[in-house]
Amino acid sequence: MSDVVLKVKSLKVYYSTLHGNVKAVDDVDFEIVRKEVLGIAGESGCGKSTLGNALILLKPPMRYHGGEAIMDEKNLMTLPKKEMRKVRYRKISIIPQYAMDALNPTKKIREIMQDLLKEHGENLEKKLDIVDERLQIVNLPKAVLNMYPVELSGGMKQRVVMVISTLLNPDLLIADEITSALDVSSQKAVVQMLHRMKEERIVGSIAFVTHDLAVLYQIAQRIMIMYAGKVAEISPTEKIVNQPLHPYTKMLMASLPKMGVRYNEIKLKGISGYPPNLLNIGPGCRFMGRCPFAFELCTKDPPLFDIDGRKVACWIYRSEGDEI
């Protein structure tokens, strides 16, 4: 059996609007291997959430414009609806960004779980032991099963969603900005819970989507940095933090606060300028306008270069023989 759980190749997912296509995910390539946590990071509007959501459900105005996302030799993007329903939750699942609003308010938690299991030909009554175990992992009492979503706090709802999303032991779990709305102490708890779910083989691999690199550093083995709908860099976490390749990654890391660094002594610098409008992107590297290293070649779109097993989309890293 191959070690690659998900292989995404030249995937294009656009939003169709009155003004044209918003190229939110434009020609993206990456892989997720078994038992791995891949961090997907970037600024707002870089397409990281679109990427995660598109793998689960292509909901208009989101449209598939080419490429593939292969899981178990099937392209998720072109799978008929009926087949996708079987794959969803069992093979690939998601904890959505607004997990607090993801639960049907008219149903008890038990009924929501029952519906999901029925869809996949299983029965909640037979799975109660497992459900109980899972609730313990996220530190919720068994009593929540008989509660309505309104009876739970925001944090509790999110943890209920974590249990529901992983009920069928998905091979790949997409965690979309699940720590963003939380306090530092709860952020740590949620990351610990995910880690435990992975250790106990409840979930196979995790794609952890967030803008917070410091959180990713805690849990991810590799990090993919996205910029304006494209992959900027994919590297092991330690490398992203200590030896970033792409100028964008370098500048992002430099803008993070560190212990011992205080404004009165050292001034950190952000990245000036703004990402391009995804509706109307000119040719060339998308980071060109904000990049201090930009040169003539950057007016052409850079491919993903392979540097010691790391991937980086920047012309600086071209080698002699490369075709331009």
Place this chain on the structure above:
Amino acid sequence: MSLIEVKNLTKEFPLGFLGRIKLKAVDNVSFELDESKLISVIGESGSGKTTIGKLILRLLKPTGGQIIFNGKDIKSFKPKDYYRNVQGIFQDPYSSFNPVYKIDRIFELVFDEFMPQLHRNQRQKEIEEILISVGMNPSQILGKYPHQLSGGQLQRILIARTLLLKPKVLIADEIISMLDASTRVDILGFLGELKQKGMSVIFITHDLSFGYYISDETIILYKGSIMEMGDTIKVFHNPMHPYTRMLLESVPSIEKKWDLEKFFVPEIVHKEISGCKFYERCSEATDECKRQVPQLVEIEENHRVACIKSDVSVRTEWKNFESSRKSDSVG
């Protein structure tokens, strides 16, 4: 004399049937803000940090206690006089704008309210100067509507708008939490610059790392009470309260990894307890903590802690750290 003095400030919100239960959002909080200082108020959601900001901005009336500005109770100021000196910026830049007004109008409103006599050309000049001072190109901003600008740009415009008034105090409530990492430090940089120009800033945040980066002094709040306060370096490098230590341990940082195996799930329970408010979550609590309400005690110069166990002597790590800092600054 300090610019703002908060004295035994308390705010209760009615809860439950006919408001019979009272929730103490702010509980006997006192602190001072000096001129040209940046103080960060740090706490989890529900700690009362935003309420303190709103009380100082007179958006809420305190249940008890006093806020003194320039030696006088803030209640005694006329609103216009007060807001010329004390201004606020809030978390969500998108909802702070009226979507049907162009950005120019946002600035015009400030002039109409506070400086109606100012001539049109003079106004235009001031607006442009202030936009440049927050790192923006006026020609790209003026004439646009809020939806045409990004969150970082809008937040800068809000800062620029407050600057038109040259207030003495700025309350910045979670102003960076909705912005991207790449713009956060720049926005904080403006706060730092303003401070150096003589403005005082109350920086309300749940993000300890940014609080550490920018502030001179730090207040750690938990359920409306101050747990620890004082010089930022002292609070962060020599945290004496178990709560501060827990927060610092859970700050995600690219410099240290969490222990993912050691499991601890915080749960905030709104229950009146007679002793220390942090008792239920504290790993070092004793029975004594259940009975006794800890008072803020000064354990070293400009460093106060509300924990009955904090009288233990200053830790050696900290002594080493401090002496190395001193020798650094001498060298």
